[in-house]
Amino acid sequence: MAKRKTKFICQKCGYESPKWMGKCPGCGEWNKMVEEVEPASTGRRGAFAYSVGTSSSSKATPITSIETLSEPRIQTDLNEFNRVLGSGIVRGSLVLIGGDPGIGKSTLLLQVSSQLAAKSYQVLYVSGEESLRQLKLRADRLGVSSENLLVYSETNLEEISKTIENVSPSFVIVDSIQTVFHPEITSAPGSVSQIRECTAELMRIAKSKGIAIFIVGHVTKEGSIAGPRILEHMVDTVLYFEGERHHTYRILRAVKNRFGSTNEMGIFEMKEFGLEEVENPSEIFLEERSQGAAGSTVVASMEGTRPVLVEIQALISPSSFGIPRRMATGIDHNRVPLLMAVLEKRVGMLLQNQDAYLKVAGGIKLDEPAIDLAIAISIASSFRGKPTRPTDCIIGEVGLTGEVRRVSRIEQRVQEAAKLGFERVILPQNNLGGWQGPKGIELVGVSSVSQALQVTLGG
Template sequence: MVEEIVSTNTQRVGGAANGIHSAPVALDAVDLTENKRIPTKLNELNRVLGGGVVPGSLILIGGDPGIGKSTLLMQVSGQLADSSTDKVLYVSGEESASQIRLRAERLGVRDHNVIVYPETDMDLIRQAIKEVKPAFLVIDSVQTMNEPALASASGSVSQIREVTSELMKIAKNQGITTFVIGHVTKDGAIAGPKVLEHMVDTVLYFEGDMHHTYRILRTVKNRYGSTNEIGIFSMEEDGLREVANPSESFLEERLPHATGSAIVVSMEGTRPILVEIQALMSPTLFGNAKRTTTGLDHNRAALIMAVLEKRANLLLQNQDAYLKATGGVKLDEPAIDLAMAVAIASSYQDAEVDPGDCFVGEIGLTGEIRRVNRIETRIAEAAKLGFKRIFVPKNNLAKYKPTAAIEVVGVATINECLQQVLNQTKMMKGGRGA
C-alpha cells in the first residue's frame, strides 16, 4: 500500500507538449512518408521492432536489474546518431554524466550527437527537449522521473501515469522517437500501473540468465509489427552482440549419445529456432513425485506425463521429473509437446534418441498428434542445420511437398512415434552388443 497525496493545485498537469497541438486531418490526407522506418545496425532489434524504428513511436523496454537495458539503448543511441545528423537526448535519472560517459567509452560510443542529460524533473526535461530538438529521446528510467505538479513521490502510480502520458504527447506531437526503460517487479512484470503498457506503442522484455551470456529481447506488444518476435544477443565485454544463428548456438554443447534429450523446432514469431529439451527421470524417494521445469510450463509437463502414463503405458507416477529447455529459452507453444514426450520416454527407458532426429507436434489428451502451423518453415530450418529426419503430425503432410534434404515422418499417435524412435534405438544397441 502506497500513500497518495492529492494535490490541491488546480493547474492542469500535462497538456500539449511544449504548446504544440495537433489538428484534425482527413485520413487520405495523412502523409505516410513521415513514418518511414529507420533501421538500426542491430538486425535482431530491427526484427523485433518489425523492420526498424518508427518515427514518433513510444517504446518501453523492461527487464531485470543488470540484464543490459541501458547497455542496449546506449549502443542504439550511438548507432542512430552515427548514421545521421539527428541528435539523441539521453536522459538518465540513475547515473551521473561521468558514469554514462564511462559506459559509453566501454561500448565505443563517442558521437557528439548523443546529448547526455542527468535529470529527473519533467519541467527541465521538456525545456531541454525544446532547446536540443532531438530526433530520438531515451528515458532511463520512467520510475525515476518526476512531474513537479504532482505531490506524490517518484515511482508512484500517479507519477508513472502522468510522466508516461507526457512522454507520449512529446513523441506524437513532435515526432520524437522515445525509448523508455521500465523497472520490473519480482514477478517479472513491468512495475507501475498496467495503463503504462497500454499507452506505449511497443513493449519489449529483455530476458536472460545472469549466469549466461545470452540475452533474449522479446516483444509482447507492437502496433507496427508482429508480436512474439524475439532477438538473440550475447553480452560481451564491449557490449551486446547479435547471435546470427541462435539454433546452432543452442545445440553446440549437446552430447551425441545422451539419453533424455530431444530437439524441437519451435517458432518464435516468424523465426524458427531449434532448441534441445532435456528430461531426467529418477525414482522418487518420497511419497509424492516431484515435477520441476526450467524454461517450460510446469502444467504442460504434468499433462504430457499423464498422457504418457495413460496412453503409452509408462509408469511415471513414482518418478521425479526434471525438464529443461537449454540456452535460457522459454518455450510455451503447443508444438513442443512431442519433443517433451520423447525426451521423457528416452530418459525413463534409458534409450537414446538418434542425434539426427527432431520433433514437432501437439499432443492431445487421447494421445493423438495434432497439427501445428508453419510446418514448411520448421522443416526447412531443420534441414538447413543438417538434421536427417523430422517427426511431424500426420495431418500436416496433406499439402506438404517432400524434398530430398530431410526425411519427413508423419505420426498420428504418441505410441507410433515412440515405437519408431526408441525401439529402433534398442535394436541398434542389441546389434552392437551382439
C-alpha cells in the same frame, strides 16, 4: 489555509482509497497502499487528457478520408533489435524496455543511440541515474562517440520537456522512468501518480512531434515492470531484456507491439565492449548437446517469425516420496503432468510413481503447443533408457486422446532443421500434404504418440 487532502494509492495496480487498507481490493496485494497528497486544482489537464493529434483530429472523420504516411521504418545496425521491434523503429512511437538490474538495458540503448547518431539522426540520451561523467566512461568503454549524440542528466520532467523542445531530436532515451518526476505531483518519484503523469507527458511529446522515445523501466522481484499495470497499456511497445547474470547471452523479447509481432525474440551476447547480436541462435542452443543421451530431443519452435531449434531434456527417476515430483524449467509446468497422463493412459507407461524433471537447454522459454511431442518422447526416452537418434528433430502437438495434431509454419521449421544438418524430422501426418521438404532430409509423418514412439525409440 485549506487542509490538503490525501488518498491512499496501491503501488501495484493504482487502486485509490480514502483510507489505508492492508490488502488492496483491486489486485489483492498486501502492504501496497501508500498515502499521497492530492494535487491542488490548477486548471491543467489530467494525466490522460492529453491530445496526440492536431486540432483537425478533434472531430469525427470517416476512416476512408484519412491519408496515411508511408514513412519507412528507421533501421539500426542490430538486426536482432530491428526484428523485435517489427523491422525497425516507428517515428512517434513510445517503447518501454524492462529488465533486471545490470542485465544490459542501458548498454543496449547507448549502442543503439550511437548507431542512430552515426546515421545523422539527432539523439538525446536523458539519464536520471548516472552523471554525465559516468555516461562518458560507459560510452568510452563501448566505443561510442558522435556529435549527434547529446547526453543530459536530469530528473525534472519539465526541464526534460524544455530540452526536447530546444534540441528537437529525432530520438529520445529516458533512463529510467522511475527516476523522473513532475514537480506538480507531490508524491515521490517512482510512485503510481508520478509514473502515470510522466509517461502521459512523454506520450504526448512522442505523438505530437513525431519523436521516437525509449523509456527504461525497472522490474520487481517477480519479474514484472515496476509501477502500475497501466504503464504497459499506455506505451506502444513493451520489451523485456532477459538473461542470467552469470551467462553472457541475453534475450530481448516483445510482449506488446502495436507495429509488429508480439512473439519476436532477439538474441545478444554480452562481451567486453558491449552487446553483439547472435545471428543463428539455434547453433548456440545446440552446441553443448550430449550425443546418445537418453531423455534428450530437439524441437523446432517458432519465436515470432523465426524458427529456433532447442534441446528439451527430461530426467525420469523412481520417486522416494508418496507424491512424485513434477518440475519444469523453460516450459509450462502444467504441461508436464498432462503429457505424462497421456503416456500412461494411451501408451501404457507406468509413470505414477516416477519423479519427472524437464528443462529447456539454453535458458529459453517455450510456450507453443508444437513442443508437446518432443516433451513426450523425452519423457519416454528417459523412462525406458533408450536415446533417440541425434539427427532427429521432433515437431507436433499432442491431444488428450493421444493423437498428434498439425502445427503452423512447418516448412520454415523443417528448413531450419535441414540447415543445421538434421537428417530426419518427425512431424504430424496432416502436415505432409501440399509441399516438399528440402533435399537430404527425411520427413516421417505420425498420427499418434504411440506411432511416434515406435519411430523414434523402436516401440
